[in-house]
Amino acid sequence: xxxxxxxxxxxxxxxxxxxxxxxxxxxxxxxxxxxxxxxxxxxxxxxxxxxxxxxxxxxxxxxxxxxxxxxxxxxxxxxxxxxxxxxxxxxxxxxxxxxxxxxxxxxxxxxxxxxxxxxxxxxxxxxxxxxxxxxxxxxxxxxxxxxxxxxxxxxxxxxxxxxxxxxxxxxxxxxxxxxxxxxxxxxxxxxxxxxxxxxxxxxxxxxxxxxxxxxxxxxxxxxxxxxxxxxxxxxxxxxxxxxxxxxxxxxxxxxxxxxxxxxxxxxxxxxxxxxxxxxxxxxxxxxxxxxxxxxxxxxxxxxxxxxxxxxxxxxxxxxxxxxxxxxxxxxxxxxxxxxxxxxxxxxxxxxxxxxxxxxxxxxxxxxxxxxxxxxxxxxxxxxxxxxxxxxxxxxxxxxxxxxxxxxxxxxxxxxxxxxxxxxxxxxxxxxxxxxxxxxxxxxxxxxxxxxxxxxxxxxxxxxxxxxxxxxxxxxxxxxxxxx
Amino acid sequence: xxxxxxxxxxxxxxxxxxxxxxxxxxxxxxxxxxxxxxxxxxxxxxxxxxxxxxxxxxxxxxxxxxxxxxxxxxxxxxxxxxxxxxxxxxxxxxxxxxxxxxx
Numbered sequence: 001x002x003x004x005x006x007x008x009x010x011x012x013x014x015x016x017x018x019x020x021x022x023x024x025x026x027x028x029x030x031x032x033x034x035x036x037x038x039x040x041x042x043x044x045x046x047x048x049x050x051x052x053x054x055x056x057x058x059x060x061x062x063x064x065x066x067x068x069x070x071x072x073x074x075x076x077x078x079x080x081x082x083x084x085x086x087x088x089x090x091x092x093x094x095x096x097x098x099x100x101x102x103x104x105x106x107x108x109x110x111x112x113x114x115x116x117x118x119x120x121x122x123x124x125x126x127x128x129x130x131x132x133x134x135x136x137x138x139x140x141x142x143x144x145x146x147x148x149x150x151x152x153x154x155x156x157x158x159x160x161x162x163x164x165x166x167x168x169x170x171x172x173x174x175x176x177x178x179x180x181x182x183x184x185x186x187x188x189x190x191x192x193x194x195x196x197x198x199x200x201x202x203x204x205x206x207x208x209x210x211x212x213x214x215x216x217x218x219x220x221x222x223x224x225x226x227x228x229x230x231x232x233x234x235x236x237x238x239x240x241x242x243x244x245x246x247x248x249x250x251x252x253x254x255x256x257x258x259x260x261x262x263x264x265x266x267x268x269x270x271x272x273x274x275x276x277x278x279x280x281x282x283x284x285x286x287x288x289x290x291x292x293x294x295x296x297x298x299x300x301x302x303x304x305x306x307x308x309x310x311x312x313x314x315x316x317x318x319x320x321x322x323x324x325x326x327x328x329x330x331x332x333x334x335x336x337x338x339x340x341x342x343x344x345x346x347x348x349x350x351x352x353x354x355x356x357x358x359x360x361x362x363x364x365x366x367x368x369x370x371x372x373x374x375x376x377x378x379x380x381x382x383x384x385x386x387x388x389x390x391x392x393x394x395x396x397x398x399x400x401x402x403x404x405x406x407x408x409x410x411x412x413x414x415x416x417x418x419x420x421x422x423x424x425x426x427x428x429x430x431x432x433x434x435x436x437x438x439x440x441x442x443x444x445x446x447x448x449x450x451x452x453x454x455x456x457x458x459x460x461x462x463x464x465x466x467x468x469x470x471x472x473x474x475x476x477x478x479x480x481x482x483x
Numbered sequence: 484x485x486x487x488x489x490x491x492x493x494x495x496x497x498x499x500x501x502x503x504x505x506x507x508x509x510x511x512x513x514x515x516x517x518x519x520x521x522x523x524x525x526x527x528x529x530x531x532x533x534x535x536x537x538x539x540x541x542x543x544x545x546x547x548x549x550x551x552x553x554x555x556x557x558x559x560x561x562x563x564x565x566x567x568x569x570x571x572x573x574x575x576x577x578x579x580x581x582x583x584x585x586x
Binding site: 134139146150153159160164165166167170173174177181187192193234 | 492495499502506512515516519522523525526529530533537538539543544546547551554558561562565566568569572573578581583
């Protein structure tokens with residue numbers, strides 16, 4: 001047991017317990033923003049500290065199984081890939097707490113619990129990024145999803161919130177059972193649940209093993225809301241409190257992608273040739289139908305849910321490339337998708353708090369009420385659509401060049417055409433904000449909210465015009481993973 | 484006739500199918516949660532049977548089933564809490580009535 005390896009997880013757990021205790025100590029009518037502030041500052045400090053944990057390019061003298069990266073045998077691995085994804089989750093949670101502090105204070109009834117469960121969800125995501133064994137993967141996944149069931153239902157005043165939570169719970173627990181059944185079949189044919197053992201064992205190709213792998217994949221598709229396993233996503237995204245929706249779209253999805261890539265490349269590499277055609281087909285369906293169904297949505301949150309299905313399709317494109325360039329592209333895209341989502345959902349949470357809805361009508365005239373928010377929303381949506389000079393363009397460029405290099409020209413073509421179509425419904429929102437008639441009064445925006453939206457837009461533009469440093473980091477993480 | 488691995492696997496498969504059928508066909512949230520519970524228990528039977536009958540040296544299968552039981556309990560606890568909330572909001576626990584959001 002090498003406890004120094006899991007210091008990030010220990011730290012996050014301590015923060016979660018701190019939030020619970022502080023919630024008990026603080027008087028009921030006192031503002032709970034202080035808990036959020038403490039968590040934001042400590043997580044930011046830890047985020048910067050994590051840059052020192054990266055190990056350099058592969059050193060042959062150390063050997064592949066260098067023990068200082070593993071916690072208890074090969075159960076739990078902390079490599080550059082896991083570190084990058086953990087940083088991504090921490091960035092996502094920091095931004096969420098930053099723009100959620102007003103929302104939590106004014107809308108939610110249980111404020112301290114919100115922060116505590118948010119930390120536990122973050123812990124689950126971090127475990128998921130490091131899972132090198134189906135047991136760890138299962139525990140991380142469940143820690144994250146069960147925390148999200150609670151967070152989705154956290155808005156006690158709203159009927160939609162509890163409806164979304166129940167729908168998420170039923171679909172989520174069925175997909176968990178399906179995935180566990182798959183794991184049990186794989187265990188039955190291989191006799192182990194460790195990724196390294198599973199990939200080595202030729203018995204994986206027994207019929208039970210094949211069925212098991214299929215069920216595990218289906219479980220992942222549910223969690224990633226890949227079409228045709230997506231039906232829960234729009235309702236859950238619409239009904240959940242807006243900050244939770246944001247975290248579902250960026251954190252939960254990225255965590256699923258992280259675990260999916262590791263399971264696919266480490267545990268089932270031999271099946272690649274059977275799986276890649278199916279995955280490419282699913283990615284194409286996601287990109288086409290996600291974008292087409294988003295067009296007719298009149299609720300911006302619901303529209304972003306369908307758009308996130310399409311984004312999952314784009315990220316699958318990078319997974320299909322199955323090489324260093326593809327992995328790098330997926331990580332890069334996941335990171336900039338965080339910034340684009342923060343911008344969009346932060347603005348939505350303000351609109352929802354002021355107008356009580358997130359439809360196109362509620363958005364109209366936002367450019368007069370809050371010009372900064374309207375600008376942030378537009379830039380974030382353009383980044384999701386992949387328009388230069390935003391970061392979305394650089395991300396899509398990496399994704400599509402990676403997959404074209406592997407010979408999937410048609411997939412890149414589908415992605416390109418669908419990105420163009422997505423501009424239409426993103427600009428519908430911009431049209432409502434800039435050309436629609438508002439009631440004309442000026443909104444007061446809090447400092448934390450302003451910091452969140454400005455930082456996210458700066459990051460979006462910065463990584464669009466100067467992606468070099470982030471690309472280097474993702475390159476390091478990807479190239480040290482596949483060795 | 485001695486009871487072997489195949490019988491346990493068949494039992495688990497049948498249980499899993501019954502659970503899935505329950506989830507898809509029942510309209511009451513509590514009944515749906517019971518179906519989920521059946522599916523998870525089918526998985527546990529699978530794990531323990533594999534662990535007992537296959538030539539493996541460790542107890543991974545049993546360990547996995549212990550974790551699966553724990554997680555299943557957590558899931559059902561939250562499910563029942565949510566069913567209470569749904570009942571408070573709408574005075575029904577029928578999932579067909581949960582149709583506020585469409586599109």
